[in-house]
Amino acid sequence: MIHARTAVVVEDDTDVGDVISSLLDKAGFEVTVARTGADALTVVRDLRPDLVTLDMSLPDIDGVEVCRQIRLVSDCYVIVISGRTGEVDRLIGLEVGADDYLVKPFSMRELQARVAALFRRPRSTEPDIGAASVPVAVAAVAGVGAATMGCGDLSLDRGSREVIVAGAEIDLTRTEFDLLAHLLSNPGVVVPREDLLRAVWATEFVPDSTHVVDVHLANLRRKLRAAAAGNQWIRTIRGVGFRYDPCCA
Incomplete structure (x- = not known):
């Protein structure tokens, strides 16, 4: 039903x-x-x-x-x-x-x-x-696969929407999870802020600046560092965007 x-x-x-x-x-x-x-x-x-x-x-x-x-x-x-x-x-x-x-x-x-x-x-x-x-005027929710991404102490499961760091699950917001999943799906690639807006917010109707991406990425990185005793996977590329480095933990 x-x-x-x-x-x-x-x-x-x-x-x-x-x-x-x-x-x-x-x-x-x-x-x-x-x-x-x-x-x-x-x-x-x-x-x-x-x-x-x-x-x-x-x-x-x-x-x-x-x-x-x-x-x-x-x-x-x-x-x-x-x-x-x-x-x-x-x-x-x-x-x-x-x-x-x-x-x-x-x-x-x-x-x-x-x-x-x-x-x-x-x-x-x-x-x-x-x-x-899905309501008539609202687009359908996109399905996600059960693929697991990450390396070392970091693991993300798109099916269960769980993120495990150093053996323990960490609590991420929906936006933080989606940002991490997008970065993990492009290892070693610099992803511009504008591309993250389009991929995660799935619309051109986004806040007036890309600062919203920085805010959510800052919260995400803080949680990752706290869970992994200071280790970091996401790098800021000044003036461009962010990059997931799978071997820098």
Whole structure:
């Protein structure tokens, strides 16, 4: 049996919330609206949604904290939709676990495109189901093989979406896992930031700069170093991008 995808719209502005809800409803989602951060956290814990759109300026709890708390209980896609336009605000949102950041005012077509792009990325909890399970206006989730990549103390399994470092599994976000998988699939090759944006975010609708890649790569490298007692596999190539060196651990 095919189940509809679920979405939670966290927005205290009734008009904006209704517009987002209508778009997602037409895309095939079952939509629940939360007007406060506290309500959002309760709904996310109860419903385990596939997607959350999150306003950063809520009447009770700051959206950054809401996003951080969501990440403790759910691996759902999170799109921040905020009136905060500064680069620092965007980077903070992405650092605490958001998958994308959209600035108000925004077009419905752009939101639809970003949602579609997210659902083209594999989810760690995604069952092996057909494309018919995806909402009409959202692209199908790409399947991944069971290939294992890595060398020495580093191993990544695309089938189980597990990363093992020095014999222990490390906890990566979906974006960190996808970035590592893409780099490991191109050993010794310098991958430009723009190529990582296209490969991992699967869309041309990406944040205004490539800093989002640096933010997620910095978090990924920190986790790898901590798990492997300082060893490092990913090199920064100044002004270009990043390279996975399989023999530098």
